[in-house]
Amino acid sequence: MTGRRADDLIRFTCKAMNCLIILFLLTPIAVTTLMAFDARDYLGPLPPPALSLRWFSAFFSDSYFLNGLITSVKLACLSVTISLFAGVATAYAVDRARFRGKEALVSFFLSPLVVPPVVTGFALLLFLSKIGVIDGFARLLCGHIIITVPYTIRATLASISGIDKSYTEAALILGANERHAFWDITLPLARTGIVSGAIFAFAVSMDDVAVSIMLTDAKTYTLPIALISSMRANFNLSIAAASVMLMAMTILLIVLLEKLVGLNRAIGQGTFR
Amino acid sequence: MQTSNEAVLTFDNVAKSFGGVHAVAGLSFSAVAGETLAILGPSGCGKTTTLRLIAGFEEPDIGTIAIGRESMIGKRPYERNVGLLFQHYALFPHMSVRENVAYGLKYRKWPKAEISSRVDEMLRLVQLEDFGGRRPQQLSGGQQQRVALARVLATKPKLVLLDEPLSALDAKLREELGAELKRILTEVGSTTIVVTHDQDEAMSLADRIIVMNRGGIDQQGSPSEIYSRPATRFVATFIGRSNWIGGTLKLNHSGGFANVVMESGTVLTTGNPGLGDEVAVKVGIRPERIAIVGTQEDDRMSGANQFPAMVVNAISMGAENHYHVICSAGTLMVVEPGGRGMSFSRGDRVKIGFRAEDCVLFPSRDAA
Numbered sequence: 001m002t003g004r005r006a007d008d009l010i011r012f013t014c015k016a017m018n019c020l021i022i023l024f025l026l027t028p029i030a031v032t033t034l035m036a037f038d039a040r041d042y043l044g045p046l047p048p049p050a051l052s053l054r055w056f057s058a059f060f061s062d063s064y065f066l067n068g069l070i071t072s073v074k075l076a077c078l079s080v081t082i083s084l085f086a087g088v089a090t091a092y093a094v095d096r097a098r099f100r101g102k103e104a105l106v107s108f109f110l111s112p113l114v115v116p117p118v119v120t121g122f123a124l125l126l127f128l129s130k131i132g133v134i135d136g137f138a139r140l141l142c143g144h145i146i147i148t149v150p151y152t153i154r155a156t157l158a159s160i161s162g163i164d165k166s167y168t169e170a171a172l173i174l175g176a177n178e179r180h181a182f183w184d185i186t187l188p189l190a191r192t193g194i195v196s197g198a199i200f201a202f203a204v205s206m207d208d209v210a211v212s213i214m215l216t217d218a219k220t221y222t223l224p225i226a227l228i229s230s231m232r233a234n235f236n237l238s239i240a241a242a243s244v245m246l247m248a249m250t251i252l253l254i255v256l257l258e259k260l261v262g263l264n265r266a267i268g269q270g271t272f273r
Numbered sequence: 274m275q276t277s278n279e280a281v282l283t284f285d286n287v288a289k290s291f292g293g294v295h296a297v298a299g300l301s302f303s304a305v306a307g308e309t310l311a312i313l314g315p316s317g318c319g320k321t322t323t324l325r326l327i328a329g330f331e332e333p334d335i336g337t338i339a340i341g342r343e344s345m346i347g348k349r350p351y352e353r354n355v356g357l358l359f360q361h362y363a364l365f366p367h368m369s370v371r372e373n374v375a376y377g378l379k380y381r382k383w384p385k386a387e388i389s390s391r392v393d394e395m396l397r398l399v400q401l402e403d404f405g406g407r408r409p410q411q412l413s414g415g416q417q418q419r420v421a422l423a424r425v426l427a428t429k430p431k432l433v434l435l436d437e438p439l440s441a442l443d444a445k446l447r448e449e450l451g452a453e454l455k456r457i458l459t460e461v462g463s464t465t466i467v468v469t470h471d472q473d474e475a476m477s478l479a480d481r482i483i484v485m486n487r488g489g490i491d492q493q494g495s496p497s498e499i500y501s502r503p504a505t506r507f508v509a510t511f512i513g514r515s516n517w518i519g520g521t522l523k524l525n526h527s528g529g530f531a532n533v534v535m536e537s538g539t540v541l542t543t544g545n546p547g548l549g550d551e552v553a554v555k556v557g558i559r560p561e562r563i564a565i566v567g568t569q570e571d572d573r574m575s576g577a578n579q580f581p582a583m584v585v586n587a588i589s590m591g592a593e594n595h596y597h598v599i600c601s602a603g604t605l606m607v608v609e610p611g612g613r614g615m616s617f618s619r620g621d622r623v624k625i626g627f628r629a630e631d632c633v634l635f636p637s638r639d640a641a
Binding site: 164176 | 328329330349350351353355356357359361363365366367376377380381424428
């Protein structure tokens with residue numbers, strides 16, 4: 001009898017913990033979202049007496065933010081494209097290769113996930129200035145490739161190594177050479193992994209602060225960097241508006257991922273850190 | 274059906290090892306045009322390696338493999354004109370049935386119109402004309418197999434390889450599709466190699482069987498030869514069921530027969546296998562070659578070996594009746610055709626008998 005009561009207590013505690021955690025995760029986001037639509041031009045007590053889109057229009061009329069946004073999007077598109085090629089090529093090679101230390105090599109490719117981003121950023125800054133790369137965008141691009149490539153490798157490798165080898169063998173014995181078999185069989189069958197890797201990589205690139213902050217210069221900076229420095233200089237709620245838009249983008253990507261792959265499968269494959 | 278005796282596939286002293294372990298060694302055999310040859314053996318006997326060597330997924334360490342008169346050494350799979358029906362079909366899941374069947378033709382640079390008519394022809398051959406637009410996942414196992422076969426045959430390969438073709442199907446379908454497979458292969462007259470661990474599959478499809486064991490060939494011959502005259506103890510145990518009786522061989526030089534004296538003193542009369550006197554042997558006898566009659570009708574019994582016995586177990590399997598009987602030669606399994614009820618039940622006194630010619634003898638030291 002007491003055993004059963006203890007079980008009930010544990011079950012209740014777990015439920016309560018869950019609720020608390022959800023509350024803890026969602027409250028700041030809810031507050032930020034509410035503030036982004038606040039019509040007042042000062043930080044007043046919640047809830048706001050009236051709603052407006054003034055902070056959104058303030059965001060888009062601020063060339064500092066817009067500049068950051070454009071850089072971020074350009075950077076994300078370019079670095080994800082490069083990471084995608086690198087990721088697919090690496091995953092294909094690793095999947096076919098038979099040698100000792102293969103596991104170690106894969107771990108090495110994924111190491112940017114474990115190395116603290118600040119370290120990556122700082123090391124890259126020192127290295128690039130040593131070899132004379134001082135252009136801000138080039139530096140940021142290098143940094144973002146490093147932080148996004150583990151995602152594309154991991155997701156692509158998971159899906160490529162999941163493809164039954166007999167599909168490729170069937171293509172070969174039917175008369176396709178290795179290149180044909182790659183384009184006809186491997187690539188289409190690995191598509192979901194490649195797409196989910198790209199989406200994660202894009203989100204990581206858009207969101208990064210720690211690496212980018214080391215590599216920015218006065219003219220070239222990403223949106224998250226712009227938000228942070230403007231928060232220090234003159235705090236206003238267009239930052240909240242920007243946060244809401246970043247969130248919207250993330251939700252959009254997750255919905256896209258869910259539609260294409262099924263989020264559970266993407267996470268199950270170990271795409272998340 | 275082609276009738277020429279030209280070898281389509283020749284293995285000459287082929288060996289292949291993986292990490293120091295021999296998968297096949299000293300393998301030599303050939304397949305002639307139009308025949309269906311089964312390579313039969315348990316898992317690990319080297320039959321899958323043989324298949325992969327023919328397909329070109331593996332290269333032999335030594336020896337030569339030729340298709341027709343052309344050596345295949347150094348040739349990639351796509352340079353061989355060999356068709357392979359995969360065990361699990363390996364139909365491309367992202368392509369329709371038509372695209373699957375057309376795949377090989379595309380890389381043989383056939384004109385579009387000819388590809389289309391060849392695909393129609395193939396789908397007609399396997400009786401799936403109306404399924405061209407479907408995805409493989411939308412078909413049953415049997416239908417998938419027929420699509421895979423159509424894809425293999427579309428390119429008119431010189432040699433068709435079947436990897437355990439019926440194993441992925443359930444028992445009912447297996448018989449039906451086995452017959453269907455045989456019909457289609459005969460219709461196109463292709464030279465076929467079936468690789469399998471399932472003796473029923475080998476017996477039902479093949480004109481000739483090669484039994485492989487530990488990377489080499491134990492016996493080749495027609496299905497009935499292999500069943501009734503196994504060359505090694507391994508073949509005798511692997512193919513079909515046998516009763517095994519241990520004893521010592523005593524050669525007697527009259528009429529080509531020999532005696533085997535068992536530990537209990539019971540004497541069996543057997544054929545003379547060409548072994549030395551006083552050799553320890555195992556005598557194998559197929560359960561359906563043992564006759565079983567009631568004690569009052571024992572005058573019907575013929576054959577050199579006759580023993581009074583008692584039924585210790587009687588099982589009706591429908592088409593067959595299985596008896597376990599105990600006699601002075603030990604406990605033996607006896608099979609007689611069923612369908613008309615059981616002739617005997619547990620505890621019945623009976624008489625069993627078998628002919629000397631139906632016994633096979635191997636030295637006891639031979640591995641089973």
